[in-house]
Amino acid sequence: MKNSNPILSMRNITKIFSGKVRANDAVNLDVHPGEIHALLGENGAGKTTLMNILSGYYRADEGEIFMHGKPVLFKSPRQAIENGIGMVHQHFMLVPQHTVAENIALGLKGLPFVFPLRIIEGRLREFVSKYDLSIEPGARIWQLSVGERQKVEIIKVLIRGARVLILDEPTSVLTPEEIDRLFRILKKMKAEGKAIIFITHKLGEVLEISDYITILRKGRVAASLPSSAIAQKEEKAKAELALKMVGREVILDVKKKHVNLGDAVLEVKDLLILNDRGSEAVKGISFSVRRGEIFGIVGVAGNGQGPLVEAITGHRPISGGGCTVTGEIGYIPEDRLNMGSVPDLTIAENSILTQYRNSCFSGHLFLNLPSIQEWAKKLIAMFNIMASGVNTPAKQLSGGNLQRLILARELSRNSSLLIAEQPTHGLDVGSIEYVWKSILEQRKNAGILLVSGDLSEALALCDRIGVMYHGKVTIFTGPFSNKIEKIGLKMIGM
Amino acid sequence: MGFRIEKNPAVPSRMVVFSFSVLSLFLASAVIGIIFLAYGINPIRAYTDVLSKTLGSFYGLSEIIRKSIPLLLCGAGLLLVFRTSFWNIGAEGQILMGALAATWAALFSNFPDFLLIPCLFLFGFIAGAVWGFIPTVLKSRFRISEVITTLMMNYIALYIVLFLIHGPWKGKTMRGFAYTDKFPASASLPLIGNTRIHWPTLIIALILVAAIYIILTRAKLGYEIKVISQSPKAGRYAGISYFKTVFWVMIISGGAAGLAGAGEVAGIHHLLRHPNQISMGYGYTAILVAWLARSNPVITIMTALLMAFIFVAGDTIQLSFGLPSQIVNVSTGLILFFLILSEGMMRYRISWKSKEG
Amino acid sequence: MELQTFIIDTLSRALAYGTPLLLGTLGEIYCERSGVLNLGVEGMMILGAFAGFVTTYATGNPFLGVLAAAIVGGSASMIHAFFSITIKTNIQVVSGLAITFFGLGLTGVLGRGWEGKPLDASLPIIGSPFLESIPVLGPIFSGQSVLVYISIGLALILWFILFKTSWGISIRSAGEDPEAADALGVNTSLVRYLCVLTGGVLAGIGGAYLSIDYRPSWTQGMTVGMGWIVIALTIFSFWNPLAALIGSYLFGSLFYLSFKLQPYLAPELLMIMPYLTTILALVLLNCSKTFRRRLGVPAALGLPYNREEK
Incomplete structure (x- = not known):
């Protein structure tokens, strides 16, 4: 897989918030077609910031993004979408009062002006057969379970022709069965040649499904290596990697006096x-x-x-x-x-x-x-x-x-x-x-x-x-x- | 060179706020000047004339003070409410309900003469407070926007008053006019000399301003208002109930507006008449009084006088130049436009930067 | 027979009186559906009424009058749009009130010389022997101004756009969840600007209908609080143009009835109904969570949207 050219490269991405906080510091990231790339790190490690830059919400202060080797600059989410990058946010960007079809149709180009939803209903059937993504188009979002809402988000991104899918902590809200189902869908998309970036802070969960793992810590890349390399390593080495993420720096010397325990x-x-x-x-x-x-x-x-x-x-x-x-x-x-x-x-x-x-x-x-x-x-x-x-x-x-x-x-x-x-x-x-x-x-x-x-x-x-x-x-x-x-x-x- | 409009994180200083407010007033009067010009009136002459007949005459000054009374009562109350981010635009209706309740006390109750005036104020306060309390309940119970309910209740109050003066309360001695009967002398407020300043209401208004100042600086309620207005999250952390706070604030604000209504009927009209004559939009103008004063109740004394001046100036313009008194609404609207604009300009800044190569 | 005439009369007048309400409400529905609360309807209506009257008087062409009203109402609404969408002040309430103050004041000042002047030209009236021959409906609908028909057509078209087209999805999303709409590349500011403009244009035309057609003359403050009823009606019709059709004519009939039933019932009590029923409708709406979600208030109503604020 490594011999294919990356579909997406981020080079030296730096983002500074309010003049001082370095949310991303010279981050590099390569993603290949047909790859599930896990992006690990604690909260505040800069994962979401990096992906917001990639999907056009923020602009990087420094660094470049390449798609298929060509430099690109996204000034808005729309431009990122047009370039085939789609993001499924951790907090779903769905209009709760609207139906599934309406949410999917929102802002979608190429729909007829009148009765746009009829087309959507047709397209939804394709997704059922292709990825096993079945959903009732007339259902209102607030009536759906979290897992179903996530499906809608994924369909929203796919229907816009995304070749790079970003999933921000997709499993944090799901039940184990729903996670299984999500992984099956992701594997199907991978087989289709899509690149998937999977943001998470759970190493254990992504080991089996991901091909490559990049760990961010305090805005920098702490490690970047193929998953297979980790899976084979011993428990001790895995723990080492885990600690890279959660951190074990200088432990200040703390003198604890003995105190008697009470009730x-x-x-x-x-x-x-x-x-x-x-x-x-x-x-x-x-x-x-x-x-x-x-x-x-x-x-x-x-x-x-x-x-x-x-x-x-x-x-x-x-x-x-x-x-x-x-x-x-x-x-x-x-x-x-x-x-x-x-x-x-x-x-x-x-x-x-x-x-x-x-x-x-x-x-x-x-x-x-x-x-x-x-x-x-x-x-x-x-x-x-x-x-x-x-x-x-x-x-x-x-x-x-x-x-x-x-x-x-x-x-x-x-x-x-x-x-x-x-x-x-x-x-x-x-x-x-x-x-x-x-x-x-x-x-x-x-x-x-x-x-x-x-x-x-x-x-x-x-x-x-x-x-x-x-x-x-x-x-x-x-x-x-x-x-x-x-x-x-x-x-x-x- | 290109420019970008950015959010200015710094809170504008008092001096900046003050100068922007003054600038807004100035710009609004400049635009009014154009209207004068359009009517062939020299604006400089018009303004000097207005000033001499308002600030420069005893009658003009007394009228400014008289009209500032309801504005002060409503404005100071609204200032307190707006600090809790509760959009009470129902002072107009609260004034009318106060006027209505005071009228009932004056005409139909059997209180002894010496108790009549205190009762009349008390009833005005209660009626205004009840009218302010209903939107609070509707918001806390049913989450209905107070903007809508307070607005609707203004109209409900208006039609209730109209119903009463055309129907059950229509005066027998009024030869078919839609007024109630005249109040007994014991229900009429004393005036200062030959002015129309009903001083008991003025004193109540000043006491209210002082009370609101004390509430905001020294009372537990004021502390709670400050916490929830700055940070609702900290309010929950400290165990402060938003609705309980808004409840008390609306009782005070609605009650104050009710007092204003009671003062108008008992001090000026001595009967209940068409709502537009009782209130003349004091309840809406008071929003401006409160907003201009920002967060300091003492400043409402100045802003209420300012708005009262604009009212009286409108009357003067009508008399001297034959322009409609509606010029008051034009200036109110313009001042608001410029104030909102300056509000925006204070919160944003334009940063110039050369285009990157 | 007596009763039938009474009902026909009532409905016919309800149509005539409900039309400015309908126009204003349709506009405010679009405005609020896109997430902007505009309390300046009264001001925009009176500005439209005045502009419409003056233009018609000067040119003799009532259609030019309607056009002028649309332009003036639309311009006034742009002030509100600028304040609430571009400057993003959290004070849409104040800005709307300012437009009302300004509109009532300006027309009062400028309109002084126009009071009592007769208007010769008027909008064409739709009526034909054929229409009149239809039982019941004929007498109700014939003899009405062309604007009555246009506004009914407009209600249908606006309903269709709002619920059956891709624009409608963008508009409703801008009012429900501007963040989601923005994420998908919908220009929420533009959508909101256009919807506020629609509101202003329709309120202006509603005003013009009053001064050119309903009572062809100019009087200061001739909108008599209709703008506030529009605010109430917008809620009463649950932000739905078709329901606005029913609501406007219902409230319109109240005006006629309050006049007609004067000997039996105090007109003021009937006039309270629009406001009271609106509050009651809101209470009912909010009693059930499911119900609220199905019909509900645009979730982002009155809130400015700022992408960087996340």
């Missing part, structure tokens, strides 16, 4: 949670967190961590099983800028966001402004927050200082359970150490649930680690030094 502050039993679409995001998991311990939930984003935290904090209903919290919850949310804080409000106002109802800060109608000011000053002093004053807007704080403010607020709540979601994501080393120290300190008063996508962080801090994959959890107990590979493999579903 369980969080008890999760056979917990079942549905996501917004109504499918199971968390599939009957059980674990408990005791006072004095740090329990880590690791996993690639989108494996049920979000709904789990929402359910524990009471922002999402529980569909089965139980979840008991003893006492109050302190919660450091992942989204510090829009959830954990209100950027336009002052530091003082942000310092009471979760506690403004507390009788120290407000009466029946009014806020107790002096005590809020004093409180904010106290937090700034205690947590070394660099700020010009308590009445400056929170948006003027640096990322690390904003996180300290949120940390300060949540740690000072006397809660028995602290949930910290990606508490060090995007922070500098100094702030990371500070956050870690504070969390370790908090063990004296509380049990801690640390949700992190960063394995090294979890390894450094946690007493026990639960790896979440597809809504299930596998628990590992420390010390972890000889279990790192196993944990890494579990994270990517192997």
Whole structure:
């Protein structure tokens, strides 16, 4: 297969967001006809950005794209489509109120002006025979299952004559049976000579179906090799590759003092949670967190961590099983800028966001402004927050200082359970150490649930680690030094 | 050289907002000047004349203050509502319901004389608040856009008033005119001297502005409004209920508009008459009052006076030059156009860059 | 016999009075289907009424009057389109209201000298002995202005375009999910501009019908709130041009009935009906999720679309 010319080459693609974040950094990618090319990487590794550049949504700041060896420049999705590149987005771009046929006909060239749907219905029959893609053209999208919606997306792309198909995390929303069906369809398309780019963060899943694998990490290509080369390798080598993706860099030296364990502050039993679409995001998991311990939930984003935290904090209903919290919850949310804080409000106002109802800060109608000011000053002093004053807007704080403010607020709540979601994501080393120290300190008063996508962080801090994959959890107990590979493999579903 | 219109991420400073607003007013008056020219009137002369008869005369000034009362009440209330991103364009209907309830209190209730005026305001407030409360329920229960419901309810209020003055409440002493009977003297608000400034309503309006200022700076409700208006997600995180907040805000805003209606009937007309004479579009103009003031309730005092000035100027133009009073609507429309335009210009910037080779 | 005449009269007047409502509603349906809420219908209608009257008076040609109304209404709508589609201000409500203020004000100022002037030329009336000989339908439909027929034809055509053509798919998608439409290369801005323009043109013509045909004269504020009823009707007809046909004539008949039934029933109570029924229709619509999805509000109504904002 390698001796054919690539249908698509991306050379030195670089994309910089808002002047500083390098989402893609000199990325090269070659895709051949009749090849299923898996593009692996964690969330934020730059996979989707790269594919958005390829499908004309973004423009690369540097680099070139070649189709059949000729340079091309896509200024809009339409141009990419005309050049035979079609993308099936992770979040389907379907109009829910419209029928299948209407969605397929939208923007499609070469349809008659009147009664365009009759043609669509005819063309749909072709797909049934060719790829086993059967679908009811008159059905409305909102009536369809997720798997069926995906079919519509694939048909939409194929009917536009795509020769390169990009599938962005196509399996993350599917049931095992649906995944089987999807793989059968992909194989048929491959036999037709189409090139398929398969974005995923699950190595285990694509090993059998893909021909070539490219791993992205932090915007760069970390590895690029034929799947056959991996499949034959030993377990140890596979794990090595997996860790290339999830990362195991410098583990900062963390001194953990011994703390006596107390009673369980969080008890999760056979917990079942549905996501917004109504499918199971968390599939009957059980674990408990005791006072004095740090329990880590690791996993690639989108494996049920979000709904789990929402359910524990009471922002999402529980569909089965139980979840008991003893006492109050302190919660450091992942989204510090829009959830954990209100950027336009002052530091003082942000310092009471979760506690403004507390009788120290407000009466029946009014806020107790002096005590809020004093409180904010106290937090700034205690947590070394660099700020010009308590009445400056929170948006003027640096990322690390904003996180300290949120940390300060949540740690000072006397809660028995602290949930910290990606508490060090995007922070500098100094702030990371500070956050870690504070969390370790908090063990004296509380049990801690640390949700992190960063394995090294979890390894450094946690007493026990639960790896979440597809809504299930596998628990590992420390010390972890000889279990790192196993944990890494579990994270990517192997 | 080519140019590109980009989103300007920086929040415009107060000075920029202020100067853009002033510029909008200036441009709008320039366009009005063209209309004067078209009618063969020297715009400079027209403007000096208008200024001397409004700002330059005692009567003109008193009329500006009188017309600013309902604008201030509605505008300050709307400012609070708009901070929650709830598009209440129903102040007009809330004014009418307030006027209606006050009329009922004045004509048909049996309150003792000394209680009549307080009751009249109280009824006005309650009626306006109820009229504001219904769209809140419709939105929280049925997710119906408040833009539509508040608008529809303006018309429902209008026809209810029309029905009453043509039917059951039609005055027996009014010789066939579509008015109610005149209010008893005990239901008429006191005025300042020989002006038409009904000072109790003015004081209520100023108290309301102060109260809204205090709500926004010191009250728990204000804190909740600020959080949900900046970030609904943070609001949920902090456990703030959007609808509960909007509920209280709409009670205040609807109630304030109701007070305005009560003030108009009890202070100016002393009877219930055709809705267009009671309100003259105060409820719609108040949207502009609130919007011009951006987020500071104290500034509504200025913007309400400004819009009242435009109203009185319209009357003056009508009297002095024989131009229709509709010129007020033209200027309101123009000011809005230029303000929206400047809003857009503040949020975008044009960046020039030489074309890549 | 008495009753039959009454019904025929009512229906005949409903047709006449419902026509400006129908024209405005058809336009607003397109506008909202593409995702833009335009509260400036009243302003565009009155501008159209004035432009139509003046042009017809000056040229003696009512068709030129209708054309002028279409151009003026369309131009006014372009202001709204520019604000809500290009500048993408999140304040479509304010911009629509501004057009209404402006339109009512400008026509009030400029129209002063035109009040009370008679209009000699008028649009042709469709009527023939053959048409009149058809029982019941004949007397209802004959003697109506040519615009009545055009607007009925327009409703059918616009319905067909919206639901049976590829344009219709693009329009509805722009209002439901501009992101999806954009992904497939549909120029959502262009689609929205054209739909807002359609709204303005039809509102303008609706106004012209009032001033040239229904009551051939100019009076300040002669649209008497019809633009707001159009907003209500758009919802009442669930954004469907065929239902707009029924809704417009239903509301049109209310106008006639409120006048005719005055001795028995307060006209104001009948005039409340359009607004009240619209709110009730929305409540019913939103009671059932399935129902809402089947007929529902264009999901992206009133929201500007910006590709980079993802």
